[in-house]
Amino acid sequence: FEGMLGASDKISWWYKNRESKESYFSIPYTDHETGLMRGFYPDYVVQMKDGSIKLYDTKSGFTASSDETKAKSDALQEYIQINKTKRLKGGIVISNKTGTFVYTKGKYNPDLSDDGWEKIGL
Helix, strand or coil: CHHHHHHCCCEEEEEECCCCCCCCCCEEEECCCCCCEEEECCCEEEEECCCCEEEEEEECHHHHHCHHHHHHHHHHHHHHHHCHHHCEEEEEEEEECCEEEEECCCCCCCCCCCCCEEECCC
């Protein structure tokens, strides 16, 4: 994924987010097991040359369909909607042999045939 970001001529800059510190970017979400609020730290913050900002969290294997990923995806899409004047976009990212896809709709569905998945065009 970082290779795609680095090769794109549409990106001004990108940042690999870290986690578990106040200095990193996080979005609150409800932990599916405990019901407690936690911080979700999307993997990448990307500034596009058109001024928009994209928030991406990469997943693979079983993590792509976990309840935790569903909760994080839903929180991310809600955050994007609440802050739409900031020109935010993004979502959960999955790569397979046919390409790299991002989920951009409301309630997360890990099935790539769902219309919430879009091929990333960086």
